[in-house]
Amino acid sequence: MNAPLGVAVAGLGTVGCGTIAILEGRKELLAARCGRALEVVAVSARRADKERPVPVARYRWHDDPVSLAAAADVDVVVELIGGEDGPALALTRAALEAGKPVVTANKALLAHRGGELARLAEANGVVLAYEAAVAGGIPIVKALRDGLVGNRVERVVGILNGTCNYILTTMREHGRAFADVLAEAQALGYAEAEPSLDVDGHDAAHKLALLAAIACGTEPTFDALHIEGIRAIAPIDIAFAEELGYRIKLLGIARRTSHGIEQRVHPCMIPRSAPLAEIEGVFNAVQVHGDAVGTTLHVGPGAGAAPTGSAVVADLCDLARGFRAPAFGVPAAMLQAGEPAPMSAHEGAYYLRLMVDDRPGVLADVAACLRDAGVSVESMIQRHRATTDQPVPIVMTTHATTEAAFDGALAAIGALACVREPPRMLRIETL
């Protein structure tokens, strides 16, 4: 048996403790599978005296996480501190510069600085591994980068945020409003007290930036992403989606187009028959379309101590076994800048809901705006009859058009006097 791999863990929150629980609970099994033991030798966190689900007193304690990088018995640093800069960045840089591989779950760090850190890792001859950063327990980094290495990947589509998927599922199942479900999810501990990272789409966007980088051989370019969250989704839109045969999901989509690479996170209407429509609650899923394999679907828990710890341990085992792959699938020097496709060039069908006066001529005015923008209507629902001054909904779906044309129609429609609330739109994805 080879010498043990000395592991330092920085950050002892949910994922840190989940990782240690697996490393300690499966010690012999992992040693047998890797041909060497994986030994936690040192840890660091903000507070030493905190109650934790795993005992950590047996490990050497470092107040300063960055000092882990210099310790002689540390062969690999596990960065689970989080955040796109601060101690997470300082530790990652220090470890790579010291010639030590880094395993991280830090999607924000890599979405913003993945190119720089991949170059630093390669310059120092070490691995930067991040399976736990994308979709928790689903081994999607390995699947996309290694298992599907023989493919030109045309499209990656994912449900990448369990909190949003849980909220949308609960809203649909119980006909409840976003704010109400979010408040309950926070009370139950399913959603963060500060939920914007999740519900405004940024967490999913961090993950998509990494998947897009692997799929397209580009540097992660978080700033190029189009991002919308789920706050504006109303129960009425969920009900209309059902009626039209769709389901609403927050998707991250990376796609090669003739205009460049689309990278977008926003709520979508997808056919109820699509496999992704069946992914409910806190689950994540990623659908990959490769030119050789066709379509593959990867489903599993996207968060939690044991699932995310499982992904961290997988990276550690790769290191222990001597497996090496470039962080984003090609050597860092070959990563392309990646031409981002403008959203105005996006082509697809749209759902549109208007709250309008119930009187003759309204539909003609709306139709004229669509006609003038060159947008073709596929279907329409208007069945309520106003008994008071209350506006009534008109719902339309369009044939495929460009976002630029649809935006033009939307601006004109929104300016009509008969339109009483800002129009709501959702992009329809056929997948």
Ligand code: HSE
């Ligand atoms: N907060 C994320 C989610 C998990 O709700 O899916 C960590 O990225």
